[in-house]
Amino acid sequence: MLQDYQLLRIPGPTPIPPSVQQAMMKPMTGHREQETKELLNSIRPSLKKIFGTNEEVVIIAGSGTAGLEAAVVNTVSPGEEVLVIVTGSFGDRFAKICKAYNLHVHTLPYEWGSALIPEEISSILVAHPSIKAVFATYCETSTGVLNPIKELATTIKQTSDALVIIDGVSCVGAVETKMDEWGIDICVTGSQKALMLPPGLCFIAGSKKAWNMIEKNHQPRFYLDLRKYHKTIQENTPPFTPALSLLYGLEQSLSILESEGLHQVYKRHQMMKEMTRAAFKAIGIPLLTTDKDASPTVTAIKPDVEPDALRKTLKQEFGLVLAGGQNNLKGQIFRIGHMGYCTPADILQIISCIEIGLRKIGNVQEIGIGVKAAQQAYLQGDGV
Numbered sequence: 001m002l003q004d005y006q007l008l009r010i011p012g013p014t015p016i017p018p019s020v021q022q023a024m025m026k027p028m029t030g031h032r033e034q035e036t037k038e039l040l041n042s043i044r045p046s047l048k049k050i051f052g053t054n055e056e057v058v059i060i061a062g063s064g065t066a067g068l069e070a071a072v073v074n075t076v077s078p079g080e081e082v083l084v085i086v087t088g089s090f091g092d093r094f095a096k097i098c099k100a101y102n103l104h105v106h107t108l109p110y111e112w113g114s115a116l117i118p119e120e121i122s123s124i125l126v127a128h129p130s131i132k133a134v135f136a137t138y139c140e141t142s143t144g145v146l147n148p149i150k151e152l153a154t155t156i157k158q159t160s161d162a163l164v165i166i167d168g169v170s171c172v173g174a175v176e177t178k179m180d181e182w183g184i185d186i187c188v189t190g191s192q193k194a195l196m197l198p199p200g201l202c203f204i205a206g207s208k209k210a211w212n213m214i215e216k217n218h219q220p221r222f223y224l225d226l227r228k229y230h231k232t233i234q235e236n237t238p239p240f241t242p243a244l245s246l247l248y249g250l251e252q253s254l255s256i257l258e259s260e261g262l263h264q265v266y267k268r269h270q271m272m273k274e275m276t277r278a279a280f281k282a283i284g285i286p287l288l289t290t291d292k293d294a295s296p297t298v299t300a301i302k303p304d305v306e307p308d309a310l311r312k313t314l315k316q317e318f319g320l321v322l323a324g325g326q327n328n329l330k331g332q333i334f335r336i337g338h339m340g341y342c343t344p345a346d347i348l349q350i351i352s353c354i355e356i357g358l359r360k361i362g363n364v365q366e367i368g369i370g371v372k373a374a375q376q377a378y379l380q381g382d383g384v
């Protein structure tokens, strides 16, 4: 195979647009100089739009997990009660972080592949009125589920004063997120998914209520102390040396998203989801989630062949990299990431390669059925 050729279609890291790559090659500037102030000043309003908030979004050099940990360590203290809704591997991670900080953790687990049910949260909050925060995952990357976060936030606000803390790492920037309107108190994302950047940055947006709680919280913290980031971002400066190259890239990726228009970005992701699902339904291979629960950014498929053997074949034949199952779903599914720098044209290519892979290692006789269904789904949509 052609050396260096790769079709990276895992749910992060995702491919990077050439103009973003180029932007990241700019020479360094001083992070206390005017150039950095201007850079942060230009990034801030665009980031707020992505999160649907008028409040500040802070940027930390660290992966998405650093953002999750910052959300925990800044809002609650050891011994306090929290509720973590677990719909897969990343909900599980939130619970592990909470346990690491000696919180009193209640978990509400769901079957992997299903979305949370907002109405089921109320009774737990009523039974445990001391719960200070509820943690949930917007897109559960391990299963391809998009949880109903708007409805969850509404239910929580009706029942309790608990903070609504959301892991939006694998979907913010690809699906609608309206923090202020929906009542989300903290939302976290990472750079390497819908924002079309390399890994290395996390973003944390907070409501007024969240920033008040963060100010008052006495839990010790230093690098992840959000108060430092919140204070300095308002002056367009970072508290520590920032990952400047990634910030140059971020300015460009935000500009790409803005020029497409966020509404259009969400529509494109919706279309890619529909094309992917139509293809596997036509081929006759089960999807892990229902249409209602499915995420526009990642699709999990349960093939009747060994998923890891299929992934190996696709990598060898086409340089196509898909993700496998995690933890409970290891060896049972494969996952296609379709977020960020990805279009319906990519979906046609991915499905076409997968059909050949299935023909080679499975008992699929006729190829082209999936591609045809994806093409039809594209034509049935009103264009993206």
Ligand SMILES: Cc1ncc(COP(=O)(O)O)c(C=O)c1O
Pocket: 011, 012, 063, 064, 065, 066, 090, 137, 139, 140, 141, 167, 168, 169, 170, 190, 199
């Ligand atoms: C939903 C979700 N949360 C958290 C993370 C963790 O992010 P990171 O690997 O950047 O620490 C990921 C990464 O895949 C994710 O998909």
